[in-house]
Amino acid sequence: MAIIEVNGLRKAYGGRPVVDGISFAVEEGEIFGLLGPNGAGKTTTVECVEGLRTPDAGSVRVAGLDPVADHRRVTGLLGAQLQESELQAALTVREALELYHGCYPRPADWRPLAERLGLTAHLDTRFGKLSGGRRQRLFIALALIGGPRVVVLDELTTGLDPRARRDTWELIEDVRDSGVTVLLVTHFMAEAQRLCDRVALLGAGRVVALDTPAGLIGRSAGATVISFVPSRPLDDRELAGLPGLTAVGQQDGRVVVTGTDETADATVSLLARHGITARHLRITDATLDDAFLDLTAREA
Amino acid sequence: MTAATPTTPASPATPGGAPGPVGRPAAAWRAVLRAEARLFRREPLALFWIVLFPALLVTILGLVPAFRQPQAELGGRRVIDLYVPVAVLLALILSGLQAMPPVLAGYRERGILRRMSTTPVRPGALLAAQILLHGAAALGSAALSLTVGRLAFGVALPRQAPGYLLALLLAALAALGAGAGVAALSRTTKIASAAAGAVTFPMMFGAGVWIPVQAMPDLLRSIVSGTPFGAGAQALGQAAAGDWPSWSHLGVMALWAVVLTGTASRWFRWA
Numbered sequence: 001m002a003i004i005e006v007n008g009l010r011k012a013y014g015g016r017p018v019v020d021g022i023s024f025a026v027e028e029g030e031i032f033g034l035l036g037p038n039g040a041g042k043t044t045t046v047e048c049v050e051g052l053r054t055p056d057a058g059s060v061r062v063a064g065l066d067p068v069a070d071h072r073r074v075t076g077l078l079g080a081q082l083q084e085s086e087l088q089a090a091l092t093v094r095e096a097l098e099l100y101h102g103c104y105p106r107p108a109d110w111r112p113l114a115e116r117l118g119l120t121a122h123l124d125t126r127f128g129k130l131s132g133g134r135r136q137r138l139f140i141a142l143a144l145i146g147g148p149r150v151v152v153l154d155e156l157t158t159g160l161d162p163r164a165r166r167d168t169w170e171l172i173e174d175v176r177d178s179g180v181t182v183l184l185v186t187h188f189m190a191e192a193q194r195l196c197d198r199v200a201l202l203g204a205g206r207v208v209a210l211d212t213p214a215g216l217i218g219r220s221a222g223a224t225v226i227s228f229v230p231s232r233p234l235d236d237r238e239l240a241g242l243p244g245l246t247a248v249g250q251q252d253g254r255v256v257v258t259g260t261d262e263t264a265d266a267t268v269s270l271l272a273r274h275g276i277t278a279r280h281l282r283i284t285d286a287t288l289d290d291a292f293l294d295l296t297a298r299e300a
Numbered sequence: 301m302t303a304a305t306p307t308t309p310a311s312p313a314t315p316g317g318a319p320g321p322v323g324r325p326a327a328a329w330r331a332v333l334r335a336e337a338r339l340f341r342r343e344p345l346a347l348f349w350i351v352l353f354p355a356l357l358v359t360i361l362g363l364v365p366a367f368r369q370p371q372a373e374l375g376g377r378r379v380i381d382l383y384v385p386v387a388v389l390l391a392l393i394l395s396g397l398q399a400m401p402p403v404l405a406g407y408r409e410r411g412i413l414r415r416m417s418t419t420p421v422r423p424g425a426l427l428a429a430q431i432l433l434h435g436a437a438a439l440g441s442a443a444l445s446l447t448v449g450r451l452a453f454g455v456a457l458p459r460q461a462p463g464y465l466l467a468l469l470l471a472a473l474a475a476l477g478a479g480a481g482v483a484a485l486s487r488t489t490k491i492a493s494a495a496a497g498a499v500t501f502p503m504m505f506g507a508g509v510w511i512p513v514q515a516m517p518d519l520l521r522s523i524v525s526g527t528p529f530g531a532g533a534q535a536l537g538q539a540a541a542g543d544w545p546s547w548s549h550l551g552v553m554a555l556w557a558v559v560l561t562g563t564a565s566r567w568f569r570w571a
Binding site: 050051052072075076078079080082084085086087088090091095096098099100101102103104105139142146 | 327328330331332334335338339342343407410411412414415416417418419420421422
């Protein structure tokens with residue numbers, strides 16, 4: 001049962017379409033990622049889900065409700081962390097947590113949430129004096145404070161140091177494991193790869209691809225890269241015949257072969273047949289980064 | 301660890317299309333009021349202008365010896381007798397038009413309203429909290445001006461107290477309504493300050509800050525009577541003198557209060 005349904009969503013600003021017919025459905029209890037370059041329409045799409053913007057065309061449903069027409073009911077079950085927002089500068093962390101706690105019909109206890117996000121030592125610090133990373137953690141806490149069924153996180157770990165980022169990822173996984181659905185907007189491939197059950201890749205206001213992170217990586221060209229220093233020179237023509245090959249070249253004295261898993265196997269057996277030893281052999285799987293660049297480039 | 305993870309509020313027996321909880325408007329309003337009250341107390345400069353400045357003005361004017369002499373052209377009253385009611389109206393203007401609009405416009409400009417709009421709280425709750433706080437400060441300031449006038453300069457307290465209080469409340473609602481309207485229609489703090497300034501000066505003139513309304517020529521006074529503060533100044537003057545304020549003045553203020561507050565709540569938007 002999909003808890004978020006987006007169908008044929010369109011939104012234009014000043015005649016320029018930003019979201020141009022986006023459809024996807026998020027199942028209850030999954031972490032669903034929206035990925036894409038700047039200007040792909042990610043934030044506008046989630047703003048329509050949050051009811052902050054009214055779609056020009058198409059429909060958005062959260063738990064079967066229209067986020068604009070039924071704003072109060074939707075806001076009661078959806079927690080949001082916005083890409084850009086502020087709180088009153090003179091409000092302390094504790095007061096902000098209490099304020100937002102009071103805004104919801106069935107809120108979660110804010111103390112363990114603050115503890116989990118490392119805010120306990122800063123409860124009496126005013127928002128205006130918080131560092132960027134702590135502000136971000138406070139906003140994550142505020143997104144979760146209403147005890148939501150759905151959380152929408154736009155640029156979750158922007159401004160966080162690597163440690164805080166990993167802690168936050170763990171928190172989001174726990175949130176998902178407690179049955180909450182997560183819609184995640186991100187630029188950060190490692191984040192999508194680590195967290196997302198499924199990812200919609202957006203480009204120029206459309207869904208370019210929608211799959212699991214592993215599926216997206218497999219779909220892109222140049223999935224596997226094999227590089228090595230051969231013990232004696234190797235005929236390029238031999239390499240050119242490898243199955244699944246997408247590219248072959250030299251880089252700093254290393255032979256670099258790009259292709260699929262099959263290419264990797266064939267390269268190893270080719271070297272064995274010729275009695276060539278591959279020194280410093282490295283086989284790397286392509287990352288979501290590569291898939292992202294490849295799939296968005298094809299679209300452009 | 302798991303204690304920190306939020307619980308799913310909706311029961312699993314009501315999947316998908318089940319409506320979400322409608323919320324606890326009263327509790328949400330209290331939470332907003334509490335937070336805004338704390339923030340309000342942390343703005344000493346705004347509090348100075350609203351609460352202390354009008355009483356300070358009364359003190360300074362009262363220290364001028366000539367202003368403590370009865371004047372034949374004022375019907376035997378002293379200038380200070382006329383300026384205490386002016387200070388009372390000034391408190392309402394400073395609170396409603398100078399202090400409140402920039403706060404709300406700043407909230408909009410910095411995305412504070414936008415963040416709050418993703419919760420079940422309605423914009424009206426925040427607007428009402430601001431009106432209540434600024435209204436309370438304005439009334440406190442009015443009481444302080446009356447007290448200073450009475451104790452330091454022997455200015456008589458209003459003789460028709462219920463009528464005075466009614467006129468004061470209506471004038472406060474008109475001032476706060478005007479401020480809320482400005483805040484509702486201004487996208488940025490700059491626009492709000494400029495618009496509030498443009499409204500403030502006619503209001504102050506109407507209140508008699510430069511020429512007491514009672515001392516104005518007839519034609520000017522009848523024009524000014526149509527403004528909330530022109531009507532307010534005269535209603536307060538009547539009540540101070542011991543008469544029930546005339547219904548036309550009370551009606552003018554009530555009409556302004558309703559129209560302005562209505563405009564504000566109709567047009568006040570989160571983002």
